[in-house]
Amino acid sequence: MDLWFVSRQRYLDGEHRRIVEIALGGRDYSNPDMLVPQFHDEGREYEDPREAVKAAISVCEQWRKARPADDPHVAHGATAGFTMYFEPPAVENFGPPQMVRERGVLKNNNPDSSLGIGDRCAWCKTKVTRKSGGAFFLDGDEPGATDNKTFCCAQHAEFYSITCWADERYEKMPKCPVCNELYGKECYRLEFSDEEFCSERCAEKEEEAQAKLNQEEEDA
Ligand SMILES: [Zn+2]
Ligand SMILES: [Zn+2]
Secondary structure: OOOEEEEEOOOOOOOOOOOEEEEEOOHHHHOOEEEEOOOOOOEEEEOOHHHHHHHHHHHHHHHHOOOHHHHEEEEEEOOOOOOOOOOOOOOOEEEOEEEEEOOOOEEEEHHHHOOOOOOOOOOOOOOOOOOOOOOOEEOOOOOOHHHHEEEEHHHHHHHHHHHHHHHHHHHOOOOOOOOOOOOOOOOEEOOOOOOEOOOOOHHHHHHHHHHHHHHHHHOO
């Protein structure tokens, strides 16, 4: 069972980037520049990547509110036990449209910068304006980029992408065939079968279902 550890980090990478990281492998596999837990939901391990991402986003928002100058971002990855700094999802921004007067005509000198102006942010539903710094987009390779969404800021694009990543990851995780939930620390099996269940309850349910099936076959 994979574990995801959510921590606040101040990377010693020259820029001192502040990152809320979601590290695969649990507590022992986070990067070494962890800050003391201060906010709700940090410094904890999660089994469900969707829960880990929700926690990391919440921590990032609390941090940003408490100290905007830190400019924290969210990133996920695996250190494999080494120091391996994680990168937040890559985001594009063409800046706000710059209007210049050319031979008496007012022109936008960067047509790309008008993209997405007037759209609502797919994360917070705020209207994207020229004043707010123009629209933000996910780089084509990032999870969720093919949804072609517009965002009001880099963080909201990151939050969206990392949520898409967690959903994809969750889809691929093995689940109990009876209740379709993730397995916990222990699995349960029935005699004479390799199939695994999340709980005794689910194993019993399967046993009952099989007994019923066998009975029906005998009766037929
Ligand atoms: Zn937004
Ligand atoms: Zn189950």
